[in-house]
Amino acid sequence: MGTPAFMSPEQVNGETLDQRSDLFSFGSLLFTLCAGRPPFVANSLAAILHQVASGRSPNLRDLAPRTPEPLIQIVEKLMERDVSQRYQSATAVEADLLRVANIDATDTLESQAAIAVVAAGRMSSKKAIWPNAILVTLMMLFAALAVLIVR
Numbered sequence: 001m002g003t004p005a006f007m008s009p010e011q012v013n014g015e016t017l018d019q020r021s022d023l024f025s026f027g028s029l030l031f032t033l034c035a036g037r038p039p040f041v042a043n044s045l046a047a048i049l050h051q052v053a054s055g056r057s058p059n060l061r062d063l064a065p066r067t068p069e070p071l072i073q074i075v076e077k078l079m080e081r082d083v084s085q086r087y088q089s090a091t092a093v094e095a096d097l098l099r100v101a102n103i104d105a106t107d108t109l110e111s112q113a114a115i116a117v118v119a120a121g122r123m124s125s126k127k128a129i130w131p132n133a134i135l136v137t138l139m140m141l142f143a144a145l146a147v148l149i150v151r
Contacts, residue, residue, distance in 0.1 A: 004048045005038040009081055012053040023087050027078025028057075034075065035063040056081070070100040 004012075008024035011017055031039045039057035042048045057079050060072050074096050080086040087093050 004045055004052065005040045006032075007049075007052055009053050010083060012049050019089065020083050020086050023078050023090065023093060024080075026090075026093070027075050030071075030075045030078065031057065031060060034067045034071065035060055037063070039079065068100070070096075074100065 006025045006028040008017070008021040010024075011021050028039050035058075040048050040051040040055070042051060060067060060075055074093065077085070077087055077096075078093065087096075
């Protein structure tokens with residue numbers, strides 16, 4: 001079934017699911033990592049499910065103002081309520097995450113890691129350490145998954 005606060009609206013509504021539902025859940029996870037709390041919070045399971053099904057997620061800019069704007073845009077697109085406006089594939093998410101971090105998808109895993117560390121160092125000088133650490137971690141995760149898939 002899934003964790004209610006991380007479920008997609010279509011999952012809560014009992015609709016047909018595809019990879020885009022997982023991408024919404026991934027967006028909820030990223031939101032939580034950036035904001036320090038899930039996007040949907042309430043006192044009861046029914047209230048959480050209602051928020052997921054019909055409400056808008058809180059504004060990440062307000063909850064985590066130090067989050068880089070490009071990362072906020074990725075989270076917002078991942079959590080788009082309209083499935084057709086959401087990312088259509090994990091590959092598209094990966095491409096945007098790599099673009100935000102200025103990493104070439106053709107780089108080796110080792111060079112991606114090195115570039116990510118340098119990028120995090122540059123970004124941390126702007127006092128946005130936590131969101132940038134999340135971005136670097138996600139990029140490393142995508143790179144590792146890509147290596148496993150290719151093998």
